[in-house]
Structures are given as C-alpha cells and as structure tokens.
Amino acid sequence: MLTQLTASMTLPVIGSPMFIVSGPELVTAQCQAGIIGAFPALNARPAEVLREWLQQITDTLDDYNAQNPQQPAAPFAVNQIVHPTNDRLAHDLALCAEFKVPLIITSLHAPNRVVEQVHAYGGLVFHDVTTLRHAKKAIDAGVDGLILVCHGAGGHAGRLNPFAFVAEVRQFYDGPLVLAGAITKGEQIAAAQALGVDMVYMGTRFIATQEANAQPAYKQMVLEAAAGDIVYTNLFTGVHGNYLRQSIELAGLDPEALPEGDKNAMRYGSGGSSKAKAWRDIWGAGQGVGGITTLNSVADEVATLRTDYQQALDQLRRR
Ligand SMILES: Cc1cc2nc3c(=O)[nH]c(=O)nc-3n(C[C@H](O)[C@H](O)[C@H](O)COP(=O)(O)O)c2cc1C
Numbered sequence: 001m002l003t004q005l006t007a008s009m010t011l012p013v014i015g016s017p018m019f020i021v022s023g024p025e026l027v028t029a030q031c032q033a034g035i036i037g038a039f040p041a042l043n044a045r046p047a048e049v050l051r052e053w054l055q056q057i058t059d060t061l062d063d064y065n066a067q068n069p070q071q072p073a074a075p076f077a078v079n080q081i082v083h084p085t086n087d088r089l090a091h092d093l094a095l096c097a098e099f100k101v102p103l104i105i106t107s108l109h110a111p112n113r114v115v116e117q118v119h120a121y122g123g124l125v126f127h128d129v130t131t132l133r134h135a136k137k138a139i140d141a142g143v144d145g146l147i148l149v150c151h152g153a154g155g156h157a158g159r160l161n162p163f164a165f166v167a168e169v170r171q172f173y174d175g176p177l178v179l180a181g182a183i184t185k186g187e188q189i190a191a192a193q194a195l196g197v198d199m200v201y202m203g204t205r206f207i208a209t210q211e212a213n214a215q216p217a218y219k220q221m222v223l224e225a226a227a228g229d230i231v232y233t234n235l236f237t238g239v240h241g242n243y244l245r246q247s248i249e250l251a252g253l254d255p256e257a258l259p260e261g262d263k264n265a266m267r268y269g270s271g272g273s274s275k276a277k278a279w280r281d282i283w284g285a286g287q288g289v290g291g292i293t294t295l296n297s298v299a300d301e302v303a304t305l306r307t308d309y310q311q312a313l314d315q316l317r318r319r
Pocket residue numbers: 016017018019021040079106107128149152153154155156180181182183201202203204205279283284285286287288
C-alpha cells in the first residue's frame with residue numbers, strides 16, 4: 001500500500017504542509033526533487049482557487065513525468081483541516097476526489113468520513129497527531145498512516161519526545177509512520193528510520209528555500225534563529241504551536257510574558273486571541289531552525305539531504 005506513494009520517491013521525506021508558505025511552486029519543486037510535496041487546501045483562497053492549483057500541479061507533474069519517464073516525480077498531498085470552523089471541507093474534498101489527489105493529510109479532528117471518501121477514489125489518508133489518544137482515534141477511523149508531530153516541530157506541535165512517542169505507538173500500530181519535529185538534515189532522516197518510522201516530515205527546513213511563499217525577512221529570520229529562539233504558545237491560534245521569538249517582538253509583544261490563548265476562539269489561520277495575525281505577522285518555525293544556514297532551491301536542498309542521508313547510512317554500517 002505504501003509503495004503507491006514511495007515508488008517514485010528518492011528520499012523518504014514529505015515536505016509538510018505549511019499555512020501560507022506551501023503553494024504550487026514549492027509543492028511541484030518538492031515532487032520533482034523526489035519527495036512528497038504537500039499544501040493546506042486553505043492556502044488556495046478563495047475556495048475556487050483550489051481547482052486552479054490542483055490543475056496547475058497536475059499539469060506540471062504530468063509534463064515533468066512525460067519528459068522524465070526514468071525518474072518520475074513523487075506524488076503530492078493536500079492537507080485538510082478537520083475542524084468545525086473549516087466550512088470548506090466538503091467542497092475541498094470533492095475537488096481532491098475529482099483530481100484523485102494521491103495523499104490526503106488530515107489535521108486536528110479524527111478524519112472518520114474523510115477516510116471513506118478518499119478511499120473511494122483510491123487515495124490514502126495520513127493523519128497528524130500529537131498524543132497517543134489521538135493516534136488511537138485515528139487508527140479507529142481507518143487511516144492509512146500516522147504522522148507523529150513531536151516536541152519542537154514548527155507550527156502546531158506536540159510535547160512528546162520522538163523516542164517516547166514512536167516506541168509507544170509501535171506497541172499497538174505496525175502501519176506506516178511519519179516522524180515530525182525539528183528534522184532538517186539527511187542524518188536525521190536516517191536516525192528517524194532507525195527509530196522505526198517509514199518517512200519523515202520536514203516543514204521548517206523548506207521555509208528557507210527559493211520556492212517557499214514566505215517573505216524574504218521571514219526566510220532570513222529562519223536562517224539566523226537558533227532553537228532557543230522558538231517560543232511555544234497557544235496565544236495566536238488557541239492551540240499550542242512554535243513561533244519565532246523575533247517575529248513576536250516585531251509585533252510589539254513580549255515573548256516572555258504572553259497571555260494564555262482562548263481555545264474556543266480558534267479559527268485556523270486567523271489571529272486567534274491576539275491582534276497580530278498568526279502565520280502572517282507571527283512566523284511559525286520549529287526548533288530545527290538552528291541547523292538551517294542556507295537558502296537553496298528545493299532541488300539543491302533535496303540533493304544535499306540525499307547525499308548526507310547516504311553518508312549517514314554508510315557511517316552507521318561502518319560503526
Ligand atoms: C509556518 C508553518 C505553518 C504550518 N501550517 C500547517 C498547516 O496549515 N497544516 C498542518 O497540518 N500543519 C502545519 N504546520 C505543521 C507542519 O505541517 C509540520 O507538522 C511541521 O512543520 C513539522 O516540523 P518542522 O517544521 O520542525 O519540520 C505548519 C508549520 C509551519 C512551520
């Protein structure tokens with residue numbers, strides 16, 4: 001089942017979906033480089049734009065595959081926020097079915113009905129989780145894989161250590177696992193596989209690429225920041241997430257004295273409980289920022305990751 005996704009991948013990586021940052025340019029570059037590219041459906045605004053994006057991505061990848069039959073592009077994924085405030089879900093899923101999007105990544109609530117709809121057209125569903133309870137709920141909903149979002153991940157992140165989380169999930173689940181959180185280097189991909197996962201999820205690493213839809217100042221901040229600059233707060237969306245301290249300061253707030261957010265005020269992508277808008281003014285990033293020092297094209301970055309990953313595997317074998 002997993003081979004349906006991995007057959008044309010050159011590295012076990014999913015370029016994770018990032019609000020505002022991930023668009024067709026980033027996604028197609030990631031797929032052409034041999035990793036899964038993903039974007040949140042809600043990035044295509046207004047809703048009608050989603051059809052244009054799906055058409056553009058499909059056409060670009062079809063053309064690429066026609067010219068590169070020996071090494072076709074990796075598949076792409078669309079992220080759906082399963083939450084009562086997402087009133088586009090039915091519309092966006094219907095379009096994904098029409099375009100037969102190979103992988104749907106669901107976030108927040110258990111994706112019960114989504115799984116049926118996606119399986120009906122032959123697609124797969126991976127669900128991202130931060131706790132054991134949610135992992136079990138997603139398995140009950142029939143998902144095809146779990147994404148374990150651990151401590152230090154960019155955007156909405158969990159609190160669990162990856163060693164602890166993977167070990168516990170593996171006690172009751174032997175299906176596909178994707179590990180997320182502060183993974184920015186080839187050797188970390190090898191380390192994740194050694195832990196027993198099938199793929200890794202990388203978000204923050206791709207903010208600092210030429211194809212990311214992020215302001216130059218945001219990319220620069222990612223290049224300059226270190227792990228200690230990442231602030232974990234629920235103020236901006238009502239759900240705990242990781243953000244760059246420097247962007248919080250630029251918005252006139254004191255990162256050391258942020259009030260609690262209001263979970264009930266959660267609107268994904270809105271300003272939540274603060275005037276400064278999360279994602280637009282307050283920039284999300286994970287603790288992996290310290291390992292990011294170059295602003296490459298996606299193709300160059302994935303080539304570096306691939307080389308470092310192979311070297312790490314060779315070194316491990318030698319040891
Ligand atoms: C700026 C930013 C925006 C994000 N937006 C979303 C989103 O819209 N949907 C989602 O499922 N995850 C979102 N995430 C989380 C990522 O998909 C992923 O879990 C995370 O980037 C992995 O950790 P890493 O950034 O340390 O690699 C976002 C992350 C970042 C950094």
